[in-house]
Amino acid sequence: MTNGRARQVVHTFGALLARESANALARHTLHRDSTGAGAEHRAHHLRQTLESLGPFYIKVGQILSTRPDLVSETVIAELAKLHDQVSPAPFSDFEPALTRDLGPRWPAVFRDIDTDSPLGTASLAQVYRAVLADGTPVALKIQRPGIQPLVEADMALLKKAARFIGRRAPRFNAVVDINAMLGVVFDTMRPELDFTLEARNMNQAREHTADFKYLAVPAALTATPKVLIQSLVPGCSIADARPEDFTADERQGISRDLLAFMYRSYFLTRTFHADPHPGNIIVHPGHRAHLIDWGMVGRIDRPLSTSVLLVLLGLAQNDGTATAKAWIEMGHATQWAAITDFIEDMAALVPQVAAASLEELNFGITLTTVLQHSTKRGIKTSPMVSVLGKSFANLEGSIRNLCPELSIIDVFEEEFRHITFALATEALSEKQAARNVLELLLGSTAVPQQTRSIIRDLSNRELTVQVNQVAMDRALGQLPLDGHRSLRNALAVLLFFAWQRRRRHLRGART
Numbered sequence: 001m002t003n004g005r006a007r008q009v010v011h012t013f014g015a016l017l018a019r020e021s022a023n024a025l026a027r028h029t030l031h032r033d034s035t036g037a038g039a040e041h042r043a044h045h046l047r048q049t050l051e052s053l054g055p056f057y058i059k060v061g062q063i064l065s066t067r068p069d070l071v072s073e074t075v076i077a078e079l080a081k082l083h084d085q086v087s088p089a090p091f092s093d094f095e096p097a098l099t100r101d102l103g104p105r106w107p108a109v110f111r112d113i114d115t116d117s118p119l120g121t122a123s124l125a126q127v128y129r130a131v132l133a134d135g136t137p138v139a140l141k142i143q144r145p146g147i148q149p150l151v152e153a154d155m156a157l158l159k160k161a162a163r164f165i166g167r168r169a170p171r172f173n174a175v176v177d178i179n180a181m182l183g184v185v186f187d188t189m190r191p192e193l194d195f196t197l198e199a200r201n202m203n204q205a206r207e208h209t210a211d212f213k214y215l216a217v218p219a220a221l222t223a224t225p226k227v228l229i230q231s232l233v234p235g236c237s238i239a240d241a242r243p244e245d246f247t248a249d250e251r252q253g254i255s256r257d258l259l260a261f262m263y264r265s266y267f268l269t270r271t272f273h274a275d276p277h278p279g280n281i282i283v284h285p286g287h288r289a290h291l292i293d294w295g296m297v298g299r300i301d302r303p304l305s306t307s308v309l310l311v312l313l314g315l316a317q318n319d320g321t322a323t324a325k326a327w328i329e330m331g332h333a334t335q336w337a338a339i340t341d342f343i344e345d346m347a348a349l350v351p352q353v354a355a356a357s358l359e360e361l362n363f364g365i366t367l368t369t370v371l372q373h374s375t376k377r378g379i380k381t382s383p384m385v386s387v388l389g390k391s392f393a394n395l396e397g398s399i400r401n402l403c404p405e406l407s408i409i410d411v412f413e414e415e416f417r418h419i420t421f422a423l424a425t426e427a428l429s430e431k432q433a434a435r436n437v438l439e440l441l442l443g444s445t446a447v448p449q450q451t452r453s454i455i456r457d458l459s460n461r462e463l464t465v466q467v468n469q470v471a472m473d474r475a476l477g478q479l480p481l482d483g484h485r486s487l488r489n490a491l492a493v494l495l496f497f498a499w500q501r502r503r504r505h506l507r508g509a510r511t
Contacts, residue, residue: 005153009053016049043078050082055123055147055192056154058082059185059296063386068372070176086123091115094126094142101224109133113140120279123147124192124295129232138221141195141228148193158182174334175375181383184298188274188387192295199223201271201294202230208261208269209291214253215261216288233292235284238398245285246402254289255403259411261291262395266300266388267309267419274298274387277394283402298387304330308388309419311370316409316416320347327374330382337378345373353409367392 050061064071065079091113098106113130119139120127124147130140162182166173173179191197199220206217222229235241243251258281265272273280275296282290300308307330314323324339324346333339353366367389374381399406 005150006157009154009157012049012053016045019045039072039074040078043072043075046075047078047082050079054150054154056151056158056185056189058123059189060158060182062390063181063185065390067386068368070375086121088118088121088126089144091128093145097142097145097226101227102222110140111135130229132221132229136221137232139218139230139232141230143193143195143226151189151193155182155186171336175378175380177380177383181386184383184387188296188298191297194225195228195295196223196225198295199228199230201297204269204271205265205273205291205294208264212257212261212288214250214288215257216290217294218290218292230292233282233284233290234287235282235290237278238281238283238289239278239401241283241402243402246283247285250285251403252406254283255399255406256411258289258291258395258399259406259408260415262391263412263415263419267305268422270300270302270305272298272300272388272391274391275394276391276398278398278401281398298384298391300384300388304382304384306423308385312412313416314346315350315353315366316413318351320350323350323370327370327381328379330385331374331380334378334380339377339379342373342377342379345377346370349373 047061050057061079061082065076065082068076071079102109109132111131111133113128115128118126118128123144125141125143128140128142130138132138159179159182162179165178191201202217202220206219209215209217216233218233219231220228221231238254246254258276262272262276273291273294273296275293276291280291280293282292307326310326310329311323314320314326321343324343327346328339328342349366349369367385371381371385371389396408
C-alpha cells in the first residue's frame with residue numbers, strides 16, 4: 001500500500017507542478033501579470049489536488065489554512081473551503097463493516113435505515129438516519145471501506161517527507177517543526193479511524209456539558225472501531241438556522257454556552273473539539289444546541305494551556321507586552337529571534353482585538369496572525385496552536401450567524417473567574433503541591449553554582465546581591481520548563497521574605 005500510495009501522491013503533485021509551470025511559462029511569454037487571478041487559480045488547483053488525495057491531505061490543508069506564516073492569504077482563503085464531503089457511496093459498500101463489527105445478525109438491531117438519503121457523506125464515513133428495534137431514532141455512522149490503511153500510508157509517507165525537509169532546511173524546521181505539526185494532525189485524526197475513541201470523547205464531553213442550559217452532546221449508544229450508533233438530535237446546522245426563529249435568550253444562551261464550553265475545554269479539561277464548524281453544531285428552537293462529530297479532538301498539556309490563557313488575558317486587558325511574553329512561553333525563542341520586534345508587533349495588534357464583537361473581529365484569525373508574527377521573528381511555537389486557531393475560527397464562524405453582536409472577550413472575562421478558581425483548586429491540591437516540591441528539588445540540582453549561591457545568600461539574610469537578568473535567564477534556561485517556573489517562583493518568595501526580614505532588622509536597629 002505504501003509504495004503504491006507514494007507513486008499516486010508523487011504523480012498527483014507532479015501533475016499539479018507541471019500544470020503550474022506551464023501556466024507560469026505562458027504568463028511570462030505573454031507578459032501577463034502573475035498576481036490576482038493567476039494566484040487564485042493556483043490556490044484553487046492546490047485545493048482540488050488535496051481533496052483528490054483524500055482525508056489526510058484534507059486535514060493537512062485545513063491546518064495550512066491557519067498558517068499565514070507558511071502560505072499566502074490567497075491560498076489561505078482557498079484552503080479554508082476544504083471539506084471532506086464526497087459523493088455518497090451505495091449502502092452495500094458499508095454492509096461488510098456492519099457484519100464484521102455488529103455480527104451477521106446486525107439487521108435485527110434496526111427497525112429501519114434510510115439508505116437512500118445519508119445524513120452525511122464524508123471521506124472517512126457515511127451517516128444514516130435509522131431506528132433501533134425498540135423504536136429509538138438514532139444516527140448510524142459507518143467508516144468507509146479501506147480508508148484506514150490509506151490514511152496510515154499517507155502518514156508514513158509524510159513523515160519521511162518531513163524528515164527530508166528538516167535535514168535540508170534546519171533553520172526553517174527549527175521554527176516551524178514540520179514533523180511535530182504532522183504529529184498533531186496524526187493525533188487529532190486517530191479517533192476518526194476508531195469510533196470507540198470517538199465514543200469515549202463524546203461521553204466525556206457529554207459529562208462536561210451536563211451543567212449547561214443551552215448546550216449538550218449526543219449519547220454514544222454503541223461503538224465499535226468501524227460503527228458508531230448515537231442518539232439522533234433535532235434541528236439543522238447553525239449556519240442554516242434563522243435567528244428570528246429563536247428568542248433573544250436562546251440566541252445569546254446558545255452562543256455563550258458554546259464559547260464558555262470551549263474555553264473550559266481549552267483551559268480546564270484540556271481536551272477540545274478541534275472542528276466545531278457550523279455543520280457540527282445542530283440547533284432547534286426550544287431545544288438545547290448539540291455539538292456533534294467528536295472524531296477530531298485536540299489535547300494540550302497544562303503549560304501550553306496556561307500560556308494560551310495568559311495570551312487571552314493579555315488580549316482582554318489590551319496589554320501587548322504581556323501577550324507577547326505569554327506567547328513566547330508557549331514555545332521558545334531561537335538564537336536569531338527578534339524579541340523586541342515581536343513585542344512591538346503585539347503592541348500594534350492587541351488594541352485592535354480588545355473588546356471587539358464577532359461582527360468586527362475573527363479571533364481565530366487573530367490567533368494565527370500572532371503566529372505569523374512570531375514565526376517571522378524567529379520564535380518557535382507549539383504546532384497545537386494551529387489546531388487551537390482552527391478550533392477558534394470554526395467556532396466563531398458557527399455562532400456568528402446566530403448572535404453576531406456577542407463579544408468573545410466579554411464571555412472570556414466572565415468565564416475567567418470560573419477558570420481561575422478551578423485552576424487554583426487544582427494547584428492547591430496535595431498531589432500538585434507534592435509535584436511542585438519535587439520539581440523544585442530536582443530542578444535545583446541543574447542550577448549552576450552562581451544561582452545556588454544566590455539562594456544561600458538569601459537564606460543567610462544577606463540582601464546585598466546584584467542579579468544580572470540575562471545571566472539569570474541563561475542559568476534558568478538549563479532547567480526543564482516546569483522547573484524553570486517553579487524556581488523563579490521560589491526565588492521571588494525568598495527575595496520577598498528576605499526583604500521583609502531586612503526591613504524589620506533595620507527598624508529594630510533604629511529603635
